[in-house]
Structure formats: C-alpha cells, structure tokens
Amino acid sequence: MDSLTDVPAGAPLDVLRRIFGYDTFRGNQQEIIEHVVAGGDALVLMPTGGGKSLCYQIPALVRPGVAVVISPLIALMQDQVDALTAVGVRAGFLNSTQDYETRRGVEKAFLAGELDLLYLAPEALGGRGTAQLLDRGRVALFAIDEAHCVAQWGHDFRPDYLGLSMLHERWPDVPRIALTATATSATAAEIATRLDLTAARHFVASFDRPNIQYRIVPKREPRRQLLELLRGEHAGDAGIVYCLSRASVDKTAEFLVANGIPALPYHAGLDAATRAAHQQRFLREDGLIMVATIAFGMGIDKPDVRFVAHLDLPKSVEGYYQETGRAGRDGLPSTAWLAYGLQDVVQQRKMIETSDGDLARRRVLAAHLDAMLALCETVGCRRVQLLNYFGQQAQPCGNCDTCLSPPESWDGTEAAQKLLSTVLRLHRERNQRFGAGQSIDILLGRSTDKVTQHRHDQLSTFGIGTELSEAEWRGVVRQLLAQGLLAVEGDYGTLVLTDTSAEVLSRRRDVPMRREAARPAAGSRAAKAKTKSAAAAAVELSAEAAPVFERLRAWRAATAKEQGVPAYVIFHDATLRQIAAEPPSSLAELSRFNGVGENKLAKYGEQLLAVLARG
Template identity: 85%
Template sequence: MTFPLSPADDAALDVLRRVFGYDAFRGPQQEIVDHLIGGGDALVLMPTGGGKSLCYQIPALVRPGAGVVISPLIALMQDQVDALTAVGVRAGFLNSTQGLDARRRVEADFLAGELDLLYLAPEALGNGYTQQLLDRGKISLFAIDEAHCVAQWGHDFRPDYLALSMLYERWPEVPRIALTATATSATRAEIATRLGLTGARQFVASFDRPNIQYRIEAKREPRKQLLELLRTEHPGDAGIVYCLSRASVDKTADFLVANGVAALPYHAGLDGATRARHQQRFLREDGLVMVATIAFGMGIDKPDVRFVAHLDLPKSVEGYYQETGRAGRDGLPSTAWLAYGLQDVVQQRKMIDRSDGDRAHRRSLAAHLDAMLALCETVDCRRVQLLNYFGQASGPCGNCDTCLTPPQSWDGTVAAQKLLSTVLRLHREHNQKFGAGHSIDILRGRRTDKVAQYGHDALSVFGIGADLGEAEWRGVVRQLLAQGLLAVEGDYGSLVLTEASTEVLRRERAVPMRREPERRAASTRTAKGKPAAVELPPEAEPVFERLRAWRAASAKEQGVPAYVIFHDATLRQIATEAPTTLEELSRISGVGENKLAKYGEQLLGALAC
C-alpha cells in the first residue's frame, strides 16, 4: 500500500534527489527528516556511515532560516563546508581559526539569510557575542553532532557540551536534533537529560555494519602482524591504526614507512601545524595510513577507509565501535582488526586504579573494560556480542573471525587452580607479589636467576605447569583477569587474588577458557554469506581507475578531498553503467544537479577516452 506524500515529504525528497543525487532515503532517515521539518525535537542514534548528516541538512534546506550545527570538529569544518558547497548548499563556519574578515563575511551572510547551514564549535555558544548574533538571524534548527561528547564519563567527553541545554532556554521555538553513532541506553538517557531532550523523540537505527569484518587476534609481534595484514589484504589501501601512547604511534609509523607503507603519525604531542598537515594529507591523498591515538578520527568523513586496526586494547566497547566505524563508510568490504594481549589487560586495570574520579567512576570504567574483554574473549559471533551490548539482537553474521574460524573452548579449571595457587603461595609463604612472567616461569619449572634468587624453585607448585607453553599460560592469565578471577596492583602489575579466586581454589567454580584457533586467510564474505559489494566487471576496472585519476586531478586543482567530488561508490556505478549522456549520468546515485552541471561533461569525456 502506498500513501500520498505530504508537502514536507515532497520538499524533502526533492532536496534529496536534486541536491544530493539520491533516489530514496535509507532506514529511518525519512521519518527523522519529517519529524524535524515539522518542528519536533529528536535524539538520533545511527552508525557511522549511516547518513546522519542528511537528517539535519535536508530539514535545514526545507525550513526557513539557517541550520546551526554544533560540532567539536574545528579542524574539519572547512572540509564539511567544502563538501556542502560542492552540491550547491550555502554553508559557512565560525571558529577560532578564522581571521576577522572571514568571520565578518560569514556573519553578514547569516544575517542576510544567505546561509543554509552554519557550523559552530560548542564553546562558541558560551560567548555572548555569538548568542546575540544568533538572536539577530533566522535559525531553522539546531543540530548537535557527536552528542555522546556530553556523557561526562564517556569515551569522548567535551565539557563545553554540558552548556548546550541553554539552546532550548534561549531559543525554545527552534527544533533541536542531537546525533551520535555510539550510545548504550544508559548513555542515551544521559544525553537526553544533559541536553534537555528528555521529551524528544528517539530514533535508534540498526547498529550493524555488515560490510565490516571484525577480527581480534592474540598479540605476538603486533607491528609485524599489522604489516602482514596490510601486505596481504590491504596493499595500497587507506586505513587508520590506533595506538595507546604517543611513543607507540611514532614507532609504528616509522616501522611502516621503513617497510614500504605510506604512513603518517598523529597525536597531541605533535605541533598543531603538523597535525593539521597530516590530517589534510590523509583526507586528500589516496592510500595513506594514519597511525594515531584516539585524538584522531572523530568526524573524519573519508568514505574509502578500508581498515581500522588497533594495536592496543580500547577502553570501552563504545570507543571501539566508534573507531572501527570509520572504516567502510562507502559500504564496501572493510576490516576492523585488533591485536590483544595480556599486557593490555594489565595496563588497562592499572590505568583504572590510578584514574581521577570517585569509586563509582572507577566502577564504571571497570564495567566498560569488562564488556570490552568479554568481546575479545567470546567464543560466539563477535557481531552478536557487539550488537547485544547496544541492545540489538541478531544472529551469527558469518563475517567475523569467530564465525569464519570458530574457536574451541576448553576446561581451564585445573590450569586456573595451578596459577592461583602459585600467586597464593608467593604471598602466603614469601609475602611477595610478582607479575605474570615470574609466576609462569615457576609453573613451567624454569630456574631463572630471579626464581633462584628468591628460592621459588622450592615451592610445591614449581614445574606443575610444564604441560602448557608460555603463550598458553599467558592466555590463562589474560582470561583470568578478564573474568575477574585475578587482579593486578602496583606499578609493576603484580598479580593478586580476588574474592572470586577462592571459589576456584575450593573447586566450587569451573573456568571455561577460549583456545585460539589456527589462523587462516580472511574472508570477504558478509552476513548471510553474500558478497559485501558487487565486484566491478573486468571491462569496468580500467574505466574506474581512469575516473579515479580524473577525480584525483580535479581534487588537487580545487584543494579539496577527493570524496568531496565523488565517492568511490558513485564512480564504480558510473564505470559499470557507462552513461553516454547527461540524462543517463543524472540517474547515477550521488550525482545531484550541482555536480552534474559542474562535472558532467568532464565525466563523459573521461568515459569516452
């Protein structure tokens, strides 16, 4: 059954087709757009690459006045404005990077009603001058992007977001939309409360990104493991590698460059000019790898990031999901890869113990880490575990490592008892505490200098664990820490028992463990076993490469990222369908009126070569 479109529906669909070049809305976009055009407030959860920006851009173009977008991404505002300008939208921004003349031009355009969208940093709204400027103009809506930044103990907290509840107090008649890609139900409630959106309608899209293949493997030599991934699966691809420390970022970037991979570092220890230059190169050049701390990535709209790799354990599932979601925004097959080891768990536990905040805050951090550890240690589908964390039920995906190569579980109770007994005896008989390495040496019967020095070869547990190798014992320690059956304390990561340890030692609790499967080549198949994207026919491959070369030259000439001109997905469709007229070209997804007028003849010329 079909229903007649309302005038708002007609206007929104016209903007979608004419300006952005898409024939239909995706998922809940239509409902959100209609709600906002009608003056309603909204809280939107939609995965990265799901089309969140259209949910406020289209209403801003339909409603009278300028849409004011609050974004923490000062360094990316120019690119966001360039992307909108490329499709014919009148957009501008005000932030601390501008000179006085540039600010005055944008302010004048806003007051004259000549802007469709105005981007502001959250701290700007605390400025009386900015508030008075907005009072003098016509505002169609407020869009609060990256709304999870308001969650005070979240993975990306921004203090300035706490003041955004004033939007309703000062401009109660202007509709507001808050958007984020990552939030549990608890975080969603916190966002609604802190932004004064408790009465807003909530829209929660599916969190699933079926084109992303999630893989987590045990750390051996993580940089070499990363290099193997890049050489075998992603040669020449753009990607992001996350490291926990600045030193690790620098060393990893140097390692990749030394091994022939074009890589750049990004972290807060670099000066602002260097960070800006590296970010611009990553956005504008093909095939660069950015090695970064989590300071990098929010708002990066590069659609062809083919992989996101983590060399250190993320602190939370929210952070992990946010970061991995930067891969495959174009819907093409992409990889989320994580190397995870014992030291990650030890380090994260120590960081929690030393963190600021009260006991409740530390408990919250520990709960976040426990959920991340559960994702790493699961023997079930990674995607099921990930989506379940956000309250979404699903079945096995067929496109994660545990689906493609199911791991085995084994009864680790006896091994757990041996390790816990070693920790207990070191403390009870010697009043000493040691890290995992020393305890493993004792269990394996290795008379190291340290073991001999302390007389630990006389312990009754010495040598009782010779049946397992060192890597296996490290896996046992890691999983006991993950299950809360062991803890670490002090600067050196000494192992200590927990209350739950007693249940294992008394044989009152079984300890199932995960055994790492044999490694095998990755698959590019998605959920339900279907290819993630239709491969280009052989005859279209050279055409696609020719179009990419044309796009790269055009982007360089204009000083904008290549994706501002056209996404890969659009070029792939053009290469496959080979349109010969502007009329045929206008039917390609992503080719709106402005881009057709600007690039149509050039594209047809490139196709005719």
C-alpha cells in the same frame, strides 16, 4: 516560504533527489527528517555511514531560516562546508581559526539569509557575541552533532557540550536534533537529560555495520602482525592504526614507512600545524595510513577507509565501536582488526586503579573494560556480542573471525587452580608478589636466576604446569584477569587474588576458557579474508570496467587537487564504481546514478562523460 504550512509534502524527497542525487531514503531517515521539518525535537542514534548528516541537512534546506550545526570538529569544518558547497548548498562556519574579516563575511551572510547551514564549535555559544548574532537572524533548527560528547563518563567527553542545554532555554521554539553514532541506553538517557531533550522523540537505528569484518587476534609481534595484514589484504588501501601512547604512534609510523608503506603520525604531542597538515594529507591522498592516538578520527568523513587497526586494547566498547566505524563509510567491505594480549589487560587495569576520580568513577571504568574484555574473549559471534552491548539483537554474522574460524572452548578450571595456587603460595609462604612472568616460570619448572634466587623452585607448584606452553599460560592469566578471578596492583602489575578466586581454588566454580584457533599457514588466512575485505570491491568490477574505474579515479584526483578539496567531495568511490560498471552516454543517463545531484551534474557531468568517451 514564511511558515511550515508552505512546505510541500514531498519537499524532503525532492531535496534528496535534486541536491544529493539519491532516489530513496535509508532506514528511518525519512521519519526523522519529517519529524524535524514539522518542528519536533529528536535524539538520533545511527551508526557511522548510516546517513546521519542528511537528517539535519535536508530539514535545513526545507525549513525557513539557517540551520545551526554544533560540532566539536573545528579542524574539519572547512571540509564539511566544501562538501556541502559541492552539491549546491550554501554553508559557512565560524570558529577560532578565522580572521576578523572572514568572520564578518560569514556573519553578514547569516544575517542576510544567504546561508542554509552555519557550523559552530560548542565553545562559541558560550560567548555573548555569538548568541546575540543568532538572535538577530532566523534559525531553522539546531543540530548537535557527536552528541555523546556530553556524556561525562563516556569515551569522548567535551566540557563545552554541558552548556548546550541553553539552546532550549534561549530559543524554545527552535527544534533541536542531537545525533551520535555511539551510545548505550544509559548514555542516550544522559544525553537527553544534559541537553534538555527528555521530551524529544528518540530514533534508534540498527548499529550493525555488516560490511565490516571484526577480527581480534592474540598479540605476538603487533607491528609485524600489522605489516602482514597490510601486505596480505590491504596493499594500497587507506586506513587508520590506533595506538595507546604517543611513543607507540611514532615508532609504528616509522616502522611502516621503513617497510615501504606510506604512513603519518598523529597525536597531541605534535604541533597544531603538523597535525593539520597530516590530517589534510590523509583526507586528500589515496592509500595513506594514519597512525594515531584516539585524538584522531572523530568526524572524519573519508568514505574509503578500508581498515581500522588497533595495536592496543580500547578502554570501552563504545570507543572501539566509534573508532572501527571510521572504516567502510561507503558501505564497501572493510576490516576492523585488533591485536590483544596479556599486557593490555594488565596495563588497562593499572590505569583504572591509578586514575583520577572516586570509587564510583573507577567502577564505571572497570565496567567499560570488562565489556571490552568480554568482546575479546567471546567464543561466539563478535557482531552478536557487540550489538548486544548496545541493546540490540542479532544472529551470527558469518563475517567475523569467530564465525569464519570458530575457536574452541575448553575447561580451564584445573589450569586456573594451578595459576591461582602459585600466586597464593608466593604471597602466603614468601610474602611476595610478582607479575605473570614469574608465576609462569614456576609452573613450567624453569630454574631462572630469579626463581632460584627466591627459592621458588621449592614451592609445591614448581613444574606442575608443563602441559601448557608459555603462550597458553599467558592466555590463562589474561582470561583470569578478564573474568575478574585475578587482579593486578601496583606500578609493576603484580598479580593478586580477588574475592572470587577462592571459588575456583575450592572447586566451587568452573572456568571455561577460549583456545585460539591454530595460526594458519602464511597467506592462507589472508587469502580467505581478502575475499571479504577491500579486494572484494575490485572483484565486483568486470575486466572491462576496472580500467574505466581507474580512469575515473585519476580524473577525480586531478580535479580534487585543482580545487583543493578531498577526492570524495567530487564523487565517492561507490558512485564511480557504478558509473564504470554501466557507463552512461548522456547527462540524462548520468543523472540517474546515486550521488549525482543537479549541482554535481552541471559542474562535472561533461568532464566525466569526456573521460568515458576517451576510453
């Protein structure tokens, strides 16, 4: 194929069927692919699990030359190449983990046109040798994966991405496609500017992930709450638990293991070999839980992650969406669960106040946090709030906690006035500032040592708040912080009034608040949620099909272990589930299932039919 005029009109669909084993494109995949095949530049915003990879993999197989994929995921390049090799695509990578001979072999394959895709880390393009290598070969297209990494005020900035505008400068005739699962319109505009893609065509898919159930719960004993979630709804499931600090990661992993749940830690404080080993185990073993800081997860292509749990408040909606999107890539029911409390708000506000950068930078961070707090405190549908943040409209989903158990909204104006008045009096009458605990003790009329020592029992607000419990008062403080009617400052998180506090104290502003639904009896919420979570996937199989699915999974696990690849590289759960439900009796019948392309049919077809026959 020497020119694009030689590309048959149906080539992309033919590749989809033969190589990847799917009969039809999803969403706007076909439009994107045809645009890039024709030589156009594209900026693609598509949710995790929406099929972004095919948007450059199929053009790579249709256009003449080798597609160069820029990816920050050095630790995952081998798995990405293995997955492509499994379907018969010639793929390789160049990064700092390889020895000289291995690199030379990949370079020779590229120059000889023996590759379809070549993966590179962004920093590799800064070296003269890599650019000269690309000059000597034929590049079909450049794909810039995880393109949000170029946004300097985004949640996952990578400085090396800033140099990628050189792709258009050095190779102006090679089409480029930049892809990300997470971007507001402002972030998308920044990506386009920094990558010199302002003239590119933009494709924006729906960010909705209807298979994910979003749930945000008041934080009490977060590890114990997590344990209840895992035992009640996700026993034996693979999942990711995110914590803010390394210490919390280690303690949470130890807690889960001590309670009989297999879990591994992952954070920057572990040496590279340990991190790599833990990542490989997570990708290759069933039912393993990774407890991690946000350093883990980008590009993780494990399709059967059934839940993502956050034990600390994410810094932004973008980060939250990106992290929760690692659940349910296979489209099966999954859970996004977050435990959120007053201390989270105090801690995040304090981190912003002490962060590096100028006032403008701190304002951006504060705006990100405000949006995240609005998601936590909404009395409406979580999904509607989430999609609105990305500029997309939605109807109440019926599959989030606020839809399933609607919270009450109550007039918290008087409670707000009492709390703000206490903070004001501490400062004006005593020239003192304290954290939330002291103000709550004063309102509840508690004669603690600290209260009596500072004579706070003589304040006019002492004991005027007994109509609310301590937990309810902590909710009031949290919501005042979320609404910007109260602030924290200093190393000890002391409470201070804001410019808008006076509007409440002078009765010029009402303060609606969210009242959490009563905590359900043990097991009742879990039983309800379980019908929409991971267990739903098993329920879909008949009594006859369930053991067939388990036999297929056992065969897949043994085959994956023998080949040293993750199980999903062989077949996804969704494919095995379809096969178990309607067992084929011939290779021709097997070829009609989604995910069974020519190469996998030839490689695994007879084995799979033999497993079915044994049953």
